[in-house]
């Protein structure tokens with residue numbers, strides 16, 4: 018069994034750990050009224066992060082070549098990586114210049130909208146809230162941990178293809194879903210599970226969502242996690258406004274309000290694309306909104322914008338949370354862990370326009386939106 022301090026370790030949109038002594042918090046201080054500065058301000062906790070965070074070595078002329086990125090402070094923050102600065106500059110400039118009427122947001126939920134750690138503990142994901150809830154029976158945690166130990170190494174295996182992984186992911190989800198059904202979870206209990214959890218939105222998420230609401234920008238929250246739980250979290254933090262649409266795995270309840278299964282097609286970590294939402298009325302709101310700020314913390318998240326009509330300008334912001342290390346050290350697969358960690362940063366830089374290493378804020382997206390008229 019994989020456990021730490023009585024908590025369940027899950028991953029990939031599921032709960033990871035609540036292991037203490039985790040990553041070093043990084044913060045961005047952004048002054049939207051004048052020049053925008055991103056500064057790494059804290060290094061007070063010891064870090065077990067395997068991810069390097071060396072200062073970027075941009076020359077002064079680089080800064081003048083990319084004035085929007087410079088204005089946003091993206092060239093001077095040590096935890097921000099941009100592989101193709103010309104592309105990022107063009108995308109951000111276009112998105113900012115086109116305004117709110119052309120914009121839509123597509124965001125993953127677990128560890129993208131939510132913090133990956135809070136006060137030195139891993140923050141609970143939508144699965145994790147349920148996993149760690151005292152309202153869930155002990156057999157659930159035990160079985161869920163066994164499934165994690167079996168399937169998580171497959172999910173993040175660097176040599177397996179996505180096609181090879183998908184059948185295992187479906188198998189994993191189906192078994193977890195059957196397990197949850199056995200627990201007879203009541204709809205009523207979800208609110209209590211959420212309010213007693215340590216799930217937190219990234220700092221600045223409320224402000225960003227408030228701005229997006231007031232400017233009528235559609236926000237799609239696309240999650241392979243647990244829809245009922247994450248909706249409750251969004252409500253809890255007052256960001257579930259009428260411009261926000263959630264696509265995820267939702268419970269089916271019986272007349273007594275007891276969960277008896279799941280609705281619709283399974284959304285798992287490798288099928289988060291337009292297929293899940295094409296039939297939705299939500300698409301009616303998106304006409305002419307070909308500028309997208311996409312945010313995710315998994316490589317699979319970049320597919321979330323596949324349904325956006327072309328031509329489009331999709332700015333992909335990737336949160337690189339140091340989650341693999343913590344899970345795998347409990348799986349005793351250390352060699353795999355180091356291979357994965359080495360390859361992750363490179364892969365993220367190849368796939369996301371802006372990579373944020375252990376950034377617990379929403380300040381980069383917030384600062385881009387802050388420049389818009």
Ligand SMILES: [Mg+2]
Pocket residue numbers: 029030125126127128129313314315
């Ligand atoms: Mg995620």
